[in-house]
Amino acid sequence: MTDLGDLQCPVPKGDYDRVLMAHGGGGRLMQRLLGEVFFPAFDNELLERRHDAAVFALERGLSSPRLAFTTDSYVIRPLFFPGGSIGHLAVDGTVNDLAMAGARPLYLSTGFILEEGFPVADLRRVVQDMHDAADAAGVSIVTGDTKVVERGHGDGVYINTAGVGIIEHDLVIEPASVRPGDAILINGDIARHGIAIMSVREGLEFESAIESDCAPLADLVGRLIAEGLAVHCLRDLTRGGLAAGVIEIAQASGLQVELRETAIAVRDDVLGACEILGFDPLYVANEGRFVTFVPAEQAERALAVLRAHPAGEGAAIIGQVTAGSHPGLVTMQTVTGTSRVVDLLSGEQLPRIC
Amino acid sequence: MTDLGDLQCPVPKGDYDRVLMAHGGGGRLMQRLLGEVFFPAFDNELLERRHDAAVFALERGLSSPRLAFTTDSYVIRPLFFPGGSIGHLAVDGTVNDLAMAGARPLYLSTGFILEEGFPVADLRRVVQDMHDAADAAGVSIVTGDTKVVERGHGDGVYINTAGVGIIEHDLVIEPASVRPGDAILINGDIARHGIAIMSVREGLEFESAIESDCAPLADLVGRLIAEGLAVHCLRDLTRGGLAAGVIEIAQASGLQVELRETAIAVRDDVLGACEILGFDPLYVANEGRFVTFVPAEQAERALAVLRAHPAGEGAAIIGQVTAGSHPGLVTMQTVTGTSRVVDLLSGEQLPRIC
Numbered sequence: 001m002t003d004l005g006d007l008q009c010p011v012p013k014g015d016y017d018r019v020l021m022a023h024g025g026g027g028r029l030m031q032r033l034l035g036e037v038f039f040p041a042f043d044n045e046l047l048e049r050r051h052d053a054a055v056f057a058l059e060r061g062l063s064s065p066r067l068a069f070t071t072d073s074y075v076i077r078p079l080f081f082p083g084g085s086i087g088h089l090a091v092d093g094t095v096n097d098l099a100m101a102g103a104r105p106l107y108l109s110t111g112f113i114l115e116e117g118f119p120v121a122d123l124r125r126v127v128q129d130m131h132d133a134a135d136a137a138g139v140s141i142v143t144g145d146t147k148v149v150e151r152g153h154g155d156g157v158y159i160n161t162a163g164v165g166i167i168e169h170d171l172v173i174e175p176a177s178v179r180p181g182d183a184i185l186i187n188g189d190i191a192r193h194g195i196a197i198m199s200v201r202e203g204l205e206f207e208s209a210i211e212s213d214c215a216p217l218a219d220l221v222g223r224l225i226a227e228g229l230a231v232h233c234l235r236d237l238t239r240g241g242l243a244a245g246v247i248e249i250a251q252a253s254g255l256q257v258e259l260r261e262t263a264i265a266v267r268d269d270v271l272g273a274c275e276i277l278g279f280d281p282l283y284v285a286n287e288g289r290f291v292t293f294v295p296a297e298q299a300e301r302a303l304a305v306l307r308a309h310p311a312g313e314g315a316a317i318i319g320q321v322t323a324g325s326h327p328g329l330v331t332m333q334t335v336t337g338t339s340r341v342v343d344l345l346s347g348e349q350l351p352r353i354c
Numbered sequence: 355m356t357d358l359g360d361l362q363c364p365v366p367k368g369d370y371d372r373v374l375m376a377h378g379g380g381g382r383l384m385q386r387l388l389g390e391v392f393f394p395a396f397d398n399e400l401l402e403r404r405h406d407a408a409v410f411a412l413e414r415g416l417s418s419p420r421l422a423f424t425t426d427s428y429v430i431r432p433l434f435f436p437g438g439s440i441g442h443l444a445v446d447g448t449v450n451d452l453a454m455a456g457a458r459p460l461y462l463s464t465g466f467i468l469e470e471g472f473p474v475a476d477l478r479r480v481v482q483d484m485h486d487a488a489d490a491a492g493v494s495i496v497t498g499d500t501k502v503v504e505r506g507h508g509d510g511v512y513i514n515t516a517g518v519g520i521i522e523h524d525l526v527i528e529p530a531s532v533r534p535g536d537a538i539l540i541n542g543d544i545a546r547h548g549i550a551i552m553s554v555r556e557g558l559e560f561e562s563a564i565e566s567d568c569a570p571l572a573d574l575v576g577r578l579i580a581e582g583l584a585v586h587c588l589r590d591l592t593r594g595g596l597a598a599g600v601i602e603i604a605q606a607s608g609l610q611v612e613l614r615e616t617a618i619a620v621r622d623d624v625l626g627a628c629e630i631l632g633f634d635p636l637y638v639a640n641e642g643r644f645v646t647f648v649p650a651e652q653a654e655r656a657l658a659v660l661r662a663h664p665a666g667e668g669a670a671i672i673g674q675v676t677a678g679s680h681p682g683l684v685t686m687q688t689v690t691g692t693s694r695v696v697d698l699l700s701g702e703q704l705p706r707i708c
Contacts, residue, residue: 019472024502037474038498041481042488046461046496054496056461058412058419058520065412071463071516072499107400107410109425111514113467118373124391131395142400142408144392145426145514148378149706153509160465160499162425162516166412352503 024352026239026285027345051174052236053101055167068103070094071162075352079126079156082196083211086159087129089287089354092216093238094163095137099218100234100290102173102225103165105137110161111145115154126157137216139163165218169225175252177232180323183299184257185292187220187306188213188314189265190242194284194350195273202277206269215288220311224292227305233293236286238354243282243342245291246319247330256324259332259342263318283345285353296320378706380593380639381699405528406590407455409521422457424448425516431706433480433510436550437565440513441483443641443708446570447592448517449491453572454588454644456527456579457519459491464515465499469508480511491570493517519572523579529606531586536675537653538611539646541574541660542567542668543619544596548638548704549627556631560623569642574665578646581659587647590640592708597636597696599645600673601684610678613686613696617672637699639707650674 022029039047046054053070074090084092091108098105110130114123134141141161171177196212198204217236224231233253237245242264250257266274266281274281288311294302299317306312324331330342376383393401400408407424428444438446445462452459464484468477488495495515525531550566552558571590578585587607589599596618604611620628620635628635642665648656653671660666678685684696 017474019468019470019474019477019502021470021502021504023468024500030500033474033500037478037481038500041478041485042464042495042498044494044496046494047498054461054463056496058421067412067518069461069463069516069518070497071465071514073465073467073501073514075467075501075503107408107423109408109423109516110396111425111427111465111516113427113429113512114373114377116373116375120371120373120387120391123373124395127391127395134396140398140400141396142398142410143424144396144401146378146384146387146392147427147429147706148373148375149429149509149512150375152506155503155507158467158503158512160425160427160514160516162463162465162514164421164423164518352501 021351022346026244029346049174051101052097053103055101066167068098068101068165068167070097071160072097073158073160074354075158076197076354077155077352078200079122081200081212082209084214085126085129086157087126088133088214090159090161091130091133091137092214092287093354094161095139096217096236098163098165099221100236102169102171102221102231102234103167104222105139105163105165105218107164108134108139108141108161109143110141110159113154113158114146114148115156116148116151118156123157137218171225171231173231173234175233175249178249178253178255178293178321179232180255180321181296182232182293182321183296183317184319184321185299185302185306186289186316186318187312188289189267190237190286190289191266191270191274191281191284193287194353195270197353198277198350199273204273204276210269210273213286213288215311217288217290217311220309223309224302224305229294229298229302231292231294234290236290238285238287241283241285244344247342247344250330251328254327256322256326257319257330258322259319259330261332261334263316265314265316282342285350287354293321375705376700380598383700405455406451407457409455420521422452422455422519422521424451425514426451427512427514428708429512429706430551430708431509432554433476435554435566436563438568439480439483440511441480442487442568444513444515445484445487445491446568446641447708448515449493450571450590452517452519453575454590456523456525456575456585456588457521458576459493459517459519459572461518462488462493462495462515463497464495464513467508467512468500468502469510470502470505472510477511491572525579525585527585527588529587529603532603532607532609532647532675533586534609534675534677535650536586536647537650537671538673538675539653539656539660540643540670540672541666542643543621544591544640544643545620545624545628545635545638547641548707549624551707552631552704553627558627558630564623564627567640567642569665571642571644571665574663577663578656578659583648583652583656585646585648588644590644592639592641595637595639598698601696601698604684605682608681610676610680611673611684612676613673613684615686615688617670619668619670636696639704641708647675
């Protein structure tokens with residue numbers, strides 16, 4: 001039985017005076033590190049919105065274009081995996097964070113931290129993958145930086161990208177725009193990215209390789225907006241998976257999110273791997289999946305737009321927002337018809353997944 | 355005797371199939387890595403300008419504001435040093451890159467790569483220093499990311515920042531704007547940052563500690579522009595020091611840069627430390643020093659503007675640009691009156707200086 005009081009203050013008890021792996025896992029410990037160390041120091045209104053990207057107008061006045069700005073560092077291992085590489089991730093991940101703010105991605109920066117001894121041939125592959133991913137997403141990598149650290153102080157290559165995008169519509173796409181009655185859609189099956197990575201690490205073999213779902217989402221998001229849908233919120237489902245994504249939105253909006261387990265697709269081979277590895281697919285990272293919050297009456301139209309796009313063929317309506325009895329929480333109607341609270345994990349199931 | 359033919363193609367002979375520490379040093383090997391691996395893959399007009407920041411208009415048309423966008427990762431050790439910390443550097447370094455494009459810095463992103471076991475108290479100090487530096491520079495840190503890597507795969511904390519600034523004038527400040535006859539000014543003495551770091555690493559003691567010159571430069575650059583000076587180019591003198599900064603501009607502009615050794619200030623204690631450590635101060639990193647290229651007839655006025663600002667009290671005119679017999683090279687009139695070519699180092703004197 002979950003203690004709801006504890007859930008509403010999702011910070012583990014106990015003090016930590018050193019950084020733990022779990023501090024990077026997208027769960028409660030990370031929320032606590034952000035809440036106790038970063039947010040108080042960098043206190044400002046934009047950061048407080050806790051969105052995937054910061055959104056600001058360049059100048060005062062309604063005619064000034066709004067920009068989105070975001071960053072992510074990529075420390076994934078292995079560097080190359082079925083369906084992609086750190087190079088694809090470093091572009092798609094940041095492009096997708098811009099897309100989640102409703103922005104059209106324009107420009108990326110990139111910072112490399114190379115470990116002494118890293119094969120230049122691998123670096124060429126990574127850089128080529130970044131080029132290909134940037135091309136596919138329609139963005140340019142326009143500025144960069146390279147640092148080298150001694151052997152034993154890195155792990156081949158760490159990549160940071162930051163991205164700038166432009167918002168070409170009047171929607172305010174953020175957790176605070178979510179309303180009771182909103183329908184929640186997803187663009188496909190979950191948990192493939194994390195399982196693709198873990199299968200390589202654990203040496204699991206399947207009839208056919210499980211490939212990461214890594215993909216750029218900005219074009220699909222652009223279609224939703226171009227169709228005139230009143231998109232209230234978008235969230236890509238990376239670290240912490242579908243669970244962490246919707247929990248953050250429930251917390252930020254103060255509303256209850258109700259998911260329907262039967263509507264959430266997981267491929268059989270992915271589910272099998274989850275069972276072998278002891279993972280709950282709800283918490284496994286994706287790199288090409290996102291949820292869309294729209295008014296209930298637009299749900300079917302949004303579903304049609306998603307399904308008409310290659311990145312949304314497996315789209316489904318997976319739940320709704322209510323002003324229910326559990327404000328700020330996510331509940332799940334299970335296969336058996338019962339309802340349970342979906343809680344944040346304390347740490348993470350999968351270290352260094354992105 | 356330097357082989358000029360070799361200088362004009364400043365790439366060391368020999369193949370490297372693994373990354374070396376020197377690839378991060380701001381010298382020839384880094385130029386080669388950029389030229390062979392990064393620039394061809396990320397081929398685009400903005401990157402080709404090889405400026406500290408990429409500059410672009412948001413939309414077509416003269417009325418659209420121009421933005422500057424830049425990034426740097428910071429891997430300095432030790433994390434805390436006389437005159438600053440990785441936190442100050444991570445803000446000032448990126449603010450200064452925006453300033454070198456003539457932009458007013460607006461927003462920063464930050465990505466942390468934390469090593470498992472890093473003391474949270476140190477993280478708090480670093481984050482507080484970033485806050486203080488951002489406050490001093492008038493920028494907001496509006497979006498961020500945190501990753502954790504296993505013990506032995508990092509070095510406490512690596513920080514990336516990216517920055518967005520706005521250009522509020524019509525000058526085109528970049529190497530291609532440099533003209534024969536331009537005067538070259540610097541805003542103070544050189545080599546203090548690098549020596550401050552190396553003194554800590556090597557356990558050198560002086561009568562008074564040598565403090566890093568780490569400082570934000572955007573306000574001072576704003577004054578130069580507000581005074582109506584025709585600023586042609588700006589360059590901060592970080593990795594590779596004054597030498598690397600002016601060599602890059604000479605190469606990019608195809609003009610000859612002539613420096614006067616007697617005009618370049620180095621503090622006695624810094625010079626003493628350079629002699630002990632075997633460093634040439636021309637190549638030692640600064641974090642609060644930059645060169646300004648203006649038409650010769652504006653040199654004295656620019657000097658007065660620099661000297662009137664706390665960040666430019668030690669300013670001096672240190673050379674000029676000519677259409678001389680050594681296009682693309684930097685020459686130095688030495689104390690003894692002879693002239694020598696100032697060449698890029700192959701690698702670096704000082705690893706992990708920023």
